[in-house]
Amino acid sequence: MTDQLIEKVMDEIKKRTATVQDSPATGQRVFSKPSLTEFVGTAIGDTIGLVIANIDPTLHEKMKLDPKYRSLGILGARTGAGPHIMAADEAVKATNTEIVTIELPRDTKGGAGHGSLIIFGAEEVSDARRAIEVALGELERTFGDVYANDAGHLEMQYTARASLAINKAFGAPLGKAFGLIVGAPAAIGVVMADVAVKTASVEVVGFASPANGTSFSNEVILMITGDSGAVRQSVISARETGKKLLEAMAGPAPSVTTPYI
Amino acid sequence: MTDQLIEKVMDEIKKRTATVQDSPATGQRVFSKPSLTEFVGTAIGDTIGLVIANIDPTLHEKMKLDPKYRSLGILGARTGAGPHIMAADEAVKATNTEIVTIELPRDTKGGAGHGSLIIFGAEEVSDARRAIEVALGELERTFGDVYANDAGHLEMQYTARASLAINKAFGAPLGKAFGLIVGAPAAIGVVMADVAVKTASVEVVGFASPANGTSFSNEVILMITGDSGAVRQSVISARETGKKLLEAMAGPAPSVTTPYI
Amino acid sequence: MTDQLIEKVMDEIKKRTATVQDSPATGQRVFSKPSLTEFVGTAIGDTIGLVIANIDPTLHEKMKLDPKYRSLGILGARTGAGPHIMAADEAVKATNTEIVTIELPRDTKGGAGHGSLIIFGAEEVSDARRAIEVALGELERTFGDVYANDAGHLEMQYTARASLAINKAFGAPLGKAFGLIVGAPAAIGVVMADVAVKTASVEVVGFASPANGTSFSNEVILMITGDSGAVRQSVISARETGKKLLEAMAGPAPSVTTPYI
Numbered sequence: 001m002t003d004q005l006i007e008k009v010m011d012e013i014k015k016r017t018a019t020v021q022d023s024p025a026t027g028q029r030v031f032s033k034p035s036l037t038e039f040v041g042t043a044i045g046d047t048i049g050l051v052i053a054n055i056d057p058t059l060h061e062k063m064k065l066d067p068k069y070r071s072l073g074i075l076g077a078r079t080g081a082g083p084h085i086m087a088a089d090e091a092v093k094a095t096n097t098e099i100v101t102i103e104l105p106r107d108t109k110g111g112a113g114h115g116s117l118i119i120f121g122a123e124e125v126s127d128a129r130r131a132i133e134v135a136l137g138e139l140e141r142t143f144g145d146v147y148a149n150d151a152g153h154l155e156m157q158y159t160a161r162a163s164l165a166i167n168k169a170f171g172a173p174l175g176k177a178f179g180l181i182v183g184a185p186a187a188i189g190v191v192m193a194d195v196a197v198k199t200a201s202v203e204v205v206g207f208a209s210p211a212n213g214t215s216f217s218n219e220v221i222l223m224i225t226g227d228s229g230a231v232r233q234s235v236i237s238a239r240e241t242g243k244k245l246l247e248a249m250a251g252p253a254p255s256v257t258t259p260y261i
Numbered sequence: 262m263t264d265q266l267i268e269k270v271m272d273e274i275k276k277r278t279a280t281v282q283d284s285p286a287t288g289q290r291v292f293s294k295p296s297l298t299e300f301v302g303t304a305i306g307d308t309i310g311l312v313i314a315n316i317d318p319t320l321h322e323k324m325k326l327d328p329k330y331r332s333l334g335i336l337g338a339r340t341g342a343g344p345h346i347m348a349a350d351e352a353v354k355a356t357n358t359e360i361v362t363i364e365l366p367r368d369t370k371g372g373a374g375h376g377s378l379i380i381f382g383a384e385e386v387s388d389a390r391r392a393i394e395v396a397l398g399e400l401e402r403t404f405g406d407v408y409a410n411d412a413g414h415l416e417m418q419y420t421a422r423a424s425l426a427i428n429k430a431f432g433a434p435l436g437k438a439f440g441l442i443v444g445a446p447a448a449i450g451v452v453m454a455d456v457a458v459k460t461a462s463v464e465v466v467g468f469a470s471p472a473n474g475t476s477f478s479n480e481v482i483l484m485i486t487g488d489s490g491a492v493r494q495s496v497i498s499a500r501e502t503g504k505k506l507l508e509a510m511a512g513p514a515p516s517v518t519t520p521y522i
Numbered sequence: 523m524t525d526q527l528i529e530k531v532m533d534e535i536k537k538r539t540a541t542v543q544d545s546p547a548t549g550q551r552v553f554s555k556p557s558l559t560e561f562v563g564t565a566i567g568d569t570i571g572l573v574i575a576n577i578d579p580t581l582h583e584k585m586k587l588d589p590k591y592r593s594l595g596i597l598g599a600r601t602g603a604g605p606h607i608m609a610a611d612e613a614v615k616a617t618n619t620e621i622v623t624i625e626l627p628r629d630t631k632g633g634a635g636h637g638s639l640i641i642f643g644a645e646e647v648s649d650a651r652r653a654i655e656v657a658l659g660e661l662e663r664t665f666g667d668v669y670a671n672d673a674g675h676l677e678m679q680y681t682a683r684a685s686l687a688i689n690k691a692f693g694a695p696l697g698k699a700f701g702l703i704v705g706a707p708a709a710i711g712v713v714m715a716d717v718a719v720k721t722a723s724v725e726v727v728g729f730a731s732p733a734n735g736t737s738f739s740n741e742v743i744l745m746i747t748g749d750s751g752a753v754r755q756s757v758i759s760a761r762e763t764g765k766k767l768l769e770a771m772a773g774p775a776p777s778v779t780t781p782y783i
Contacts, residue, residue, distance in 0.1 A: 031508060031509055031510065031511060031512040032508055032509055032512075033509060034505035034506060034508070034509045036502065036505055036506070038452045038502075038506075039505075039506060039509060042509060042510055046411075046412045046413070046446065046510060046511070048412075048446060048448050048449060048506065048509070048510055049448075050449075050451070050452050050506070052451070052452060052455050055455055056455050056458045056459050058465055059454055059455055059458050059465065059468070059483075062465050062467075062468040063451075063468060063470075072451070074448045074451050074452070075448065076446040076447050076448020076449070076451075076479075077446060077448075078373060078412065078413065078446050078479060103447070103470055103471040103472035103473070104471065104472065105373070105447065105471035105472075105475075105477050105478055105479035105480075106367055106477040106478075106479075106628055106738075107373060107446075107479045109371055109372075109373075109632075110370075110371030110631055110632030111631075112600060112627070112629060112631075112637075115373075115446060115447075115479045117446070117447040117448055117451075117470065117471055117481075119451070150568075151568045151570075151600065152568070185568065185570060185598040185599060185600050185629075185637060185639070186598050186625070186627065186637075186639040187570050187571075187572055187596045187597065187598020187599075187639055188570060188572070188598065190572070190574070190585075190594070190596050190598075190639075190641070191560045191572050191574060191596070193581055194574050194577055194578050194581055197578045197580055197581050198578050204580055204581065204584050206584075207581070207584040207585060209585075209639065210625040210626060210627035210637075210639055210737070211625035211626065211627075211737070212625070214627075215471070215472070215477040216367075216477060216626075216627050216628040216737040216738060217627055217628075218598075218600060218627035218628075218629040218637045218639075219627075220639075222581075241558065241560075244556035244557075244558055244561075245556060245558070245561060245570065245572070247553060247554055247556070248553055248554055248556045248561060248564060248570070249553065249564050249568060249570055250553060250568070251553040251554075292769060292770055292771065292772060292773040293769055293770055293773075294770060295766035295767060295769070295770045296766075297763065297766055297767070299713045299763075299767075300766075300767060300770060303770060303771050307672075307673045307674070307707065307771060309673075309707060309709050309710060309767065309770070309771055310709075311709055311710070311712070311713050311767070313712070313713060313716050316716055317716050317719045317720050319726055320715055320716055320719050320726065320729070320744075323726050323728075323729040324712075324729060324731075335709045335712050335713070336709065337707040337708050337709020337710070337712075337740075338707060338709075339634060339673065339674065339707050339740060364708070364731055364732040364734070365732065365733065365738075366634070366708065366732035366733075366736075366738050366739055366740035366741075367628055367738040367739075368634060368707075368740045370632055370633075370634075371631075376634075376707060376708075376732075376740045378707070378708040378709055378712075378731065378732055378740075378742075380712070476732070476733070476738040477628075477738060
């Protein structure tokens with residue numbers, strides 16, 4: 001009887017301390033839809049999507065944005081940079097917008113990685129809104145190859161055709177296959193990167209580490225391009241190695257949602 | 262009966278895991294007053310106030326401080342930058358001290374913002390001590406328009422007359438009204454900034470974001486000056502918008518103490 | 523009876539939420555030894571030790587490493603920079619390796635300090651592996667003068683003879699005594715540094731603070747060299763003062779393992 005009671009209490013605790021992150025499958029959990037034209041929606045990773053129909057010119061200038069765009073789409077999150085950049089990449093493909101800025105705070109709420117602030121520019125607010133809607137809708141998928149446990153996280157991303165967000169964030173060539181490989185703590189990322197480049201003939205677009213190219217996150221990040229089959233195979237091999245290492249540190253590291261690669 | 266028991270256990274857990282942050286109203290909670298002349302007091306936000314009567318000359322030089330000041334007042338915190346700068350501003354107004362340095366670590370104990378390290382210089386240690394006492398005493402108030410929930414936080418500050426700490430930290434003009442508007446995650450801060458500048462005729466002193474002007478915090482920060490009524494109105498409008506957005510992410514975001522603006 | 527039950531539930535909760543950090547004494551807790559030649563072991567602070575026998579040449583170049591070393595030893599952690607640098611220092615003394623890079627992410631899983639990524643270079647993988655084994659074995663000791671509570675942490679390190687890792691990380695002279703003094707929140711570190719230099723005749727090698735020389739951590743760090751007795755005495759005095767101040771903020775701040783200085 002006592003054991004049952006303990007289980008009951010543990011369930012209650014779980015329920016009461018649950019956050020959006022703990023229940024990623026729920027996706028868009030809005031507590032109270034605000035009556036503001038700026039609000040578009042929320043998503044996994046403490047993500048919020050917003051629009052400004054007609055940004056104030058003074059602020060526009062202070063933010064150093066291209067004056068061409070009056071309407072902004074704003075995608076921000078506490079947890080997640082890669083998933084948001086990939087989601088933004090699909091959003092620019094699908095809409096008449098451009099990526100005007102991508103900034104990566106050191107966040108993840110005590111975790112090892114980044115949060116994100118991505119701003120889209122558009123001439124019409126309807127385009128900005130559509131871009132944010134598309135991006136929010138993509139996050140469930142782009143969190144699919146994020147794996148986490150108490151010791152850290154891994155992230156893999158893959159696309160057959162990189163667009164403007166990937167190009168802006170990582171300098172990867174437009175229209176070509178792109179793969180992203182992240183390991184945290186950073187030591188794991190070094191081995192994953194080595195495995196990735198040894199697996200298939202891919203081109204290294206970038207390599208970032210705690211003191212070079214990250215916002216002091218505890219990650220090593222490899223960005224690759226090349227033939228789509230080769231990129232995909234490299235990403236998959238790195239994932240396999242990364243999972244073994246991260247799980248040796250702190251047990252099972254399941255996908256945050258559902259793997260897509 | 263089981264339900265009652267669960268409530269009891271939940272209360273017990275709450276009590277045992279309570280931290281200084283969870284009970285901000287208690288303000289200065291000193292666990293054991295150390296018998297050190299350097300200790301002045303503690304306050305909300307894991308803040309500690311200290312003095313050094315006669316700083317070692319070698320250290321003075323390594324810290325790149327103005328050799329004019331032998332006595333230092335030191336205000337440091339895990340959580341809070343704006344509240345501490347505003348408190349320091351009152352402290353320099355009230356005492357014969359100067360602000361020699363303001364540094365903002367990326368902290369808040371897993372939150373989205375900054376901690377702080379603020380050093381006052383004085384010729385007499387009694388002045389340095391008095392400055393720290395004044396600053397510690399102000400924090401209860403300056404945390405009043407900090408609002409937080411699991412997804413992030415907002416911060417608003419307002420003064421009719423900016424002094425040396427605000428000038429040093431934000432470059433705002435001395436003696437004029439000053440307003441500070443912070444939204445985290447940063448996406449919320451963008452919309453708050455836009456609302457602020459559209460509300461009244463104010464001058465933008467500064468705009469900071471994760472990769473520009475913060476220590477990679479997940480914040481957008483707007484600093485404004487101008488007519489005191491206009492500044493205050495802008496701050497209030499931004500607060501209203503910010504609260505709606507933050508609460509859409511994760512429910513109620515109450516004041517950490519008691520609003521003052 | 524209810525009280526007993528509450529205790530039982532609290533114990534259960536403790537057990538279920540225990541992490542590697544909560545049980546530092548266990549040292550190397552490997553969840554599942556991966557069948558990968560790269561894996562060496564794990565240790566306190568969410569530390570992992572890895573080797574790469576023959577790093578891919580493309581990656582080698584992207585990582586900007588000296589091409590002389592084909593084999594890498596990789597030591598990475600979520601929590602701890604000083605302890606890992608000191609452990610790496612013993613490892614280079616004991617093996618035929620060199621330190622090729624030391625990077626310090628802003629981490630500690632919501633704490634005030636750094637994690638680490640330290641890479642050893644070797645001509646033979648057996649040397650790289652041996653270095654990682656030595657380093658992992660040293661961590662239990664080098665975490666001995668790390669003291670922590672809910673408000674922050676202190677760290678003291680001392681060696682009679684600094685070697686290549688200490689030289690690379692802190693610029694301290696080779697073969698001489700070296701002491702490291704860290705206080706977090708940073709305000710505490712300022713007073714500890716002042717006490718240290720006033721205690722004995724030591725030379726200040728470096729002083730780091732949130733905005734200068736750290737990765738925006740909430741620490742003040744003092745690095746000293748000189749006569750071994752003087753360095754040791756300075757470190758001990760700083761520790762005494764630091765403990766009093768940190769414990770005034772949030773109660774007992776015990777050693778993470780067992781003090782060695």
